[in-house]
Amino acid sequence: MWCAGVVLMHERKSFFEMGLVSIYIIELVLLLITLISFKLVHGGIPTTLDGPFKPVTVPLDESFRGNATDLPDADPRVQKPVDDSQPEQISVSLSATYGSVWISWITGQFQIGDNINPLDPSSIQSVVFYGVYGNPLTLQATGHSLVYNQLYPFEGLQNYTSGIIHHVRLTGLKPNTLYQYQCGDPSIPAMSKLYYFKTMPVSGPKSYPSRIAVVGDLGLTYNTTSTIDHMISNHPDLVLLVGDICYADLYLTNGTGSNCYSCTFSQTPIHETYQPRWDYWGRYMQPLVSKVPIMAIEGNHEIEPQAENQTFVAYSSRFAFPSKKSRSSSTFYYSFNAGGIHFIMLGAYIAYSKTSDQHKWLERDLANVNREVTPWLVATWHPPWYSTYKAHYREAECMRVAMEDLLYKYRVDIVFNGHASSCL
Ligand SMILES: *[C@@H]1O[C@H](CO)[C@@H](O)[C@H](O)[C@H]1NC(C)=O
Ligand SMILES: *[C@@H]1O[C@H](CO)[C@@H](O)[C@H](O)[C@H]1NC(C)=O
Numbered sequence: 001m002w003c004a005g006v007v008l009m010h011e012r013k014s015f016f017e018m019g020l021v022s023i024y025i026i027e028l029v030l031l032l033i034t035l036i037s038f039k040l041v042h043g044g045i046p047t048t049l050d051g052p053f054k055p056v057t058v059p060l061d062e063s064f065r066g067n068a069t070d071l072p073d074a075d076p077r078v079q080k081p082v083d084d085s086q087p088e089q090i091s092v093s094l095s096a097t098y099g100s101v102w103i104s105w106i107t108g109q110f111q112i113g114d115n116i117n118p119l120d121p122s123s124i125q126s127v128v129f130y131g132v133y134g135n136p137l138t139l140q141a142t143g144h145s146l147v148y149n150q151l152y153p154f155e156g157l158q159n160y161t162s163g164i165i166h167h168v169r170l171t172g173l174k175p176n177t178l179y180q181y182q183c184g185d186p187s188i189p190a191m192s193k194l195y196y197f198k199t200m201p202v203s204g205p206k207s208y209p210s211r212i213a214v215v216g217d218l219g220l221t222y223n224t225t226s227t228i229d230h231m232i233s234n235h236p237d238l239v240l241l242v243g244d245i246c247y248a249d250l251y252l253t254n255g256t257g258s259n260c261y262s263c264t265f266s267q268t269p270i271h272e273t274y275q276p277r278w279d280y281w282g283r284y285m286q287p288l289v290s291k292v293p294i295m296a297i298e299g300n301h302e303i304e305p306q307a308e309n310q311t312f313v314a315y316s317s318r319f320a321f322p323s324k325k326s327r328s329s330s331t332f333y334y335s336f337n338a339g340g341i342h343f344i345m346l347g348a349y350i351a352y353s354k355t356s357d358q359h360k361w362l363e364r365d366l367a368n369v370n371r372e373v374t375p376w377l378v379a380t381w382h383p384p385w386y387s388t389y390k391a392h393y394r395e396a397e398c399m400r401v402a403m404e405d406l407l408y409k410y411r412v413d414i415v416f417n418g419h420a421s422s423c424l
């Protein structure tokens with residue numbers, strides 16, 4: 001089940017004769033793209049040169065339930081599957097080019113409650129053994145580890161401290177090649193089972209991943225499980241997650257949740273979260289993202305304010321994306337190549353004005369794109385600039401005003417957004 005609003009905003013002749021297309025991804029929605037099929041799709045999409053035209057919408061199916069039910073704490077798929085020293089929540093993400101990926105995982109127990117005692121990241125190593133599939137794991141990379149805290153200095157609220165989060169970057173990888181790896185601490189020894197991932201193809205006008213799964217507003221509900229099952233059975237080469245990840249912020253720190261935080265919990269001194277939802281999500285996702293690289297960008301549900309005005313701490317700590325490699329100062333915005341596609345991931349909940357660092361970065365990044373090497377230019381961020389959905393109407397208008405000209409100037413082909421969960 002998916003619906004996508006497709007708005008063609010201008011016409012240009014690019015490699016695939018595509019215009020700027022904006023596709024809004026809806027809650028629990030999976031959109032599998034076979035890039036070649038865009039050529040077929042193009043036949044049906046009018047351009048603004050043909051317009052103005054009335055937007056085509058699909059009537060609301062009243063039989064859809066307006067809320068989805070979260071997997072409970074007791075679900076076997078969200079239990080800690082291994083001992084404390086063993087890796088769990090294993091995932092792969094891409095670096096800026098095919099030659100490098102990140103392997104991430106978590107060891108140790110998170111704690112939530114009073115008198116929590118953060119674990120010492122230096123107490124356990126971050127090592128990956130890897131090699132081309134079928135060969136011995138002769139290559140080795142070491143990385144770094146960290147813990148993060150979600151602290152609420154208010155009477156009755158519980159604090160959280162994470163397990164030890166490990167990030168290791170593998171380098172010198174060959175394109176379009178299946179690798180196998182084990183991660184963990186070999187000195188204990190506590191290495192994971194063998195996992196596999198495939199690198200992206202080289203960047204070039206005739207070289208693309210076959211399938212990219214694009215999903216937004218994913219969460220961890222029973223409906224998420226059918227979305228992920230669809231993804232797994234479609235064998236994507238890459239998963240793009242357009243913000244709103246596990247919705248830990250629909251919960252109080254005591255683990256009580258609601259479909260609508262502000263309706264149910266209007267009296268809380270700060271917008272609380274239940275951080276173990278992140279761990280549940282990481283466990284639930286491992287079967288997919290330990291094999292298929294996942295690239296995400298933050299949405300509004302990742303803001304998660306806490307003590308000392310800190311925000312986005314879980315998002316920033318749990319994921320490794322090519323910020324440095326794409327000359328960004330953080331994973332709030334970054335870019336990477338997947339074959340002949342250059343992806344630009346933008347932050348809609350941090351500064352984007354014309355004088356902001358993000359804007360300067362975006363201009364620099366766009367100016368450096370070589371369309372001979374990556375003919376496709378795809379931009380993603382969480383809230384759509386164009387939407388008729390009442391609840392979020394023109395919410396991202398300031399971002400649009402600040403950045404839209406740049407995207408036109410550099411002739412971005414496709415935009416993916418989430419946020420407007422209007423289908424369900
Ligand atoms: C959510 O769906 C369930 C099951 O259909 C229903 O019982 C419940 O009232 C719904 N809650 C809201 C807030 O709509
Ligand atoms: C949580 O952490 C804050 C900030 O360090 C502290 O003020 C507060 O007392 C802690 N709360 C609990 C329940 O431990």
Ligand SMILES: *[C@@H]1O[C@H](CO)[C@@H](O)[C@H](O)[C@H]1NC(C)=O
Nearest residue numbers: 001064065068069222223424
């Ligand atoms: C979401 O999951 C529930 C079961 O929890 C199912 O009844 C419902 O049909 C699903 N909704 C959609 C839109 O798939």
Ligand SMILES: *[C@@H]1O[C@H](CO)[C@@H](O)[C@H](O)[C@H]1NC(C)=O
Nearest residue numbers: 156252253254255256257265
């Ligand atoms: C959590 O706190 C809320 C609000 O105080 C309360 O209604 C709920 O019963 C508590 N849940 C648990 C599991 O203690």
Ligand SMILES: *[C@@H]1O[C@H](CO)[C@@H](O)[C@H](O)[C@H]1NC(C)=O
Nearest residue numbers: 153305306307308309310311
């Ligand atoms: C947090 O933000 C508020 C409002 O902007 C400000 O008054 C306060 O000084 C900030 N606190 C810290 C610790 O930065």
